Amino acid sequence: MEKIILTGDRPTGRLHLGHYVGSLKRRVDLQNSGDYKRTMIMIADAQALTDNIENPEKVRQNIIEVALDYLSCGLDPKKSILFIQSQISELCELTFYYMDLVTVSRLQRNPTVKSEIKMRNFEASIPVGFFTYPISQAADITAFKATTVPVGDDQLPMIEQTREIVRKFNTVYDEVLVEPDALLPETEACMRLPGTDGKAKMSKSLGNCIYLADSADDVRKKVMSMYTDPTHLQVSDPGHLEGNTVFTYLDAFCKEEHFERYLPDYANLGELKGHYQRGGLGDVKVKKFLNNILQEELEPIRLRRKEFEKDIPEIYRILKEGSDAAREIAAQTLSEVKSAMKINYFEDQDLINEQVKKYH
Numbered sequence: 612m613e614k615i616i617l618t619g620d621r622p623t624g625r626l627h628l629g630h631y632v633g634s635l636k637r638r639v640d641l642q643n644s645g646d647y648k649r650t651m652i653m654i655a656d657a658q659a660l661t662d663n664i665e666n667p668e669k670v671r672q673n674i675i676e677v678a679l680d681y682l683s684c685g686l687d688p689k690k691s692i693l694f695i696q697s698q699i700s701e702l703c704e705l706t707f708y709y710m711d712l713v714t715v716s717r718l719q720r721n722p723t724v725k726s727e728i729k730m731r732n733f734e735a736s737i738p739v740g741f742f743t744y745p746i747s748q749a750a751d752i753t754a755f756k757a758t759t760v761p762v763g764d765d766q767l768p769m770i771e772q773t774r775e776i777v778r779k780f781n782t783v784y785d786e787v788l789v790e791p792d793a794l795l796p797e798t799e800a801c802m803r804l805p806g807t808d809g810k811a812k813m814s815k816s817l818g819n820c821i822y823l824a825d826s827a828d829d830v831r832k833k834v835m836s837m838y839t840d841p842t843h844l845q846v847s848d849p850g851h852l853e854g855n856t857v858f859t860y861l862d863a864f865c866k867e868e869h870f871e872r873y874l875p876d877y878a879n880l881g882e883l884k885g886h887y888q889r890g891g892l893g894d895v896k897v898k899k900f901l902n903n904i905l906q907e908e909l910e911p912i913r914l915r916r917k918e919f920e921k922d923i924p925e926i927y928r929i930l931k932e933g934s935d936a937a938r939e940i941a942a943q944t945l946s947e948v949k950s951a952m953k954i955n956y957f958e959d960q961d962l963i964n965e966q967v968k969k970y971h
C-alpha cells in the first residue's frame with residue numbers, strides 16, 4: 612500500500628523548539644525521503660476553535676505564524692500539501708457520520724480528552740464540539756487515507772480512537788478507510804522537551820518556550836537562564852543530570868561534531884556528562900555550548916523566515932492551493948464513504964432500477 616503522511620498543529624501560537632524536535636524536523640526528513648506518496652500538513656484551526664471559542668482572532672492571526680514556521684523549517688509546498696482544516700468542509704461531513712460509530716462513554720475514556728477537560732476546567736460544562744474533537748481528528752486522518760501520523764505520545768489516544776472508528780466503519784459498511792499508525796519521536800528527550808524552567812513541557816501558557824522565530828539574542832538569554840541542578844552551587848560541586856534541562860536539551864540536539872566545533876576538550880556528550888557529575892564543570896560553560904548548538908540549528912530557520920515574511924500574500928496563495936488540493940482528495944474519500952453507507956442516491960442506478968421494479 613502506498614504510504615501517506617498526515618499531521619498538523621493547532622494555530623494557537625508560534626511554534627517552538629518542542630514542536631521542532633518533537634515533530635517538525637522529522638516531517639521535513641519524511642517529506643524529503645521519497646518513501647511517501649504524499650505528505651499532508653494541516654493547520655488545525657477548526658480544532659483550535661473547540662477550546663478557543665471566545666477567541667477566534669487568536670486562531671486567525673496564528674495561521675500565518677504557523678505557516679511561516681512550517682516553511683522556514685523546510686516544509687516545501689512543492690513536496691507537501693500545506694492546508695487549512697476549516698477550508699475542507701468534507702471533514703465536517705465525515706465527522707458527522709463517524710459520530711454514529713462512537714459512544715459517549717468511549718469518548719469519556721479518551722485519556723487526552725480527560726486530561727484536557729481537567730486542564731481547561733471544563734468539568735462542569737464541556738462544549739460538545741470539544742468533547743467530540745477526537746472524532747473530528749479521525750476525519751482529518753481518514754479523509755486523506757493517511758497511513759502514517761507523526762505525533763507526540765500525547766496524541767496516541769487520538770490515533771487509537773481513529774483506528775477503532777476505521778475498523779468499525781469497514782466492518783459495518785465496507786472496506787473504505789485506512790487504519791493509520793502513529794510515528795513517534797525517536798528519543799525521550801525529543802518526545803517531551805521540557806520548558807526552559809525545567810517544567811514538564813514547553814508550553815506557551817507557562818512562558819517557558821524558545822520559539823523558532825526568537826532572535827539570536829533572545830535564544831541566548833533564555834539558554835543562559837535555563838533551569839539546571841539547584842544543588843550544583845559551586846563549579847567544584849558534583850552535578851546531577853536528572854531533571855537538568857540543559858542536559859535534556861543536549862540529549863535532544865547535540866551531535867558529536869558539535870564538540871569539534873565548540874568544545875574540543877571533550878569527545879562526546881558522555882564525557883561532558885561524566886565531568887559534570889564528578890564536579891568541576893560549571894553550568895555557564897555547558898550553557899554556552901548549548902547556545903552555540905541551538906544558534907547553529909536556528910539561524911538558517913530564522914533567515915528563511917525573514918525571506919518568506921517578505922511576501923505574505925504568497926503564503927496565503929500556498930495555503931489556498933494546498934487547501935484546494937486537499938479538498939479534492941477528501942471529496943473522493945467522502946464519496947466512497949457515502950456510497951458504502953448507501954446514501955449516494957443519485958449516483959446509484961441500481962437503486963433506481965430496484966425501485967422501478969418494486970412499483971411496477
Ligand code: TRP
Binds near residue numbers: 618752766
Ligand atoms: N490534535 C493535534 C494537536 O493538538 C492537532 C491535530 C488535529 C492533528 N488534527 C490532526 C494531528 C490530525 C495529527 C493528525 O497537536
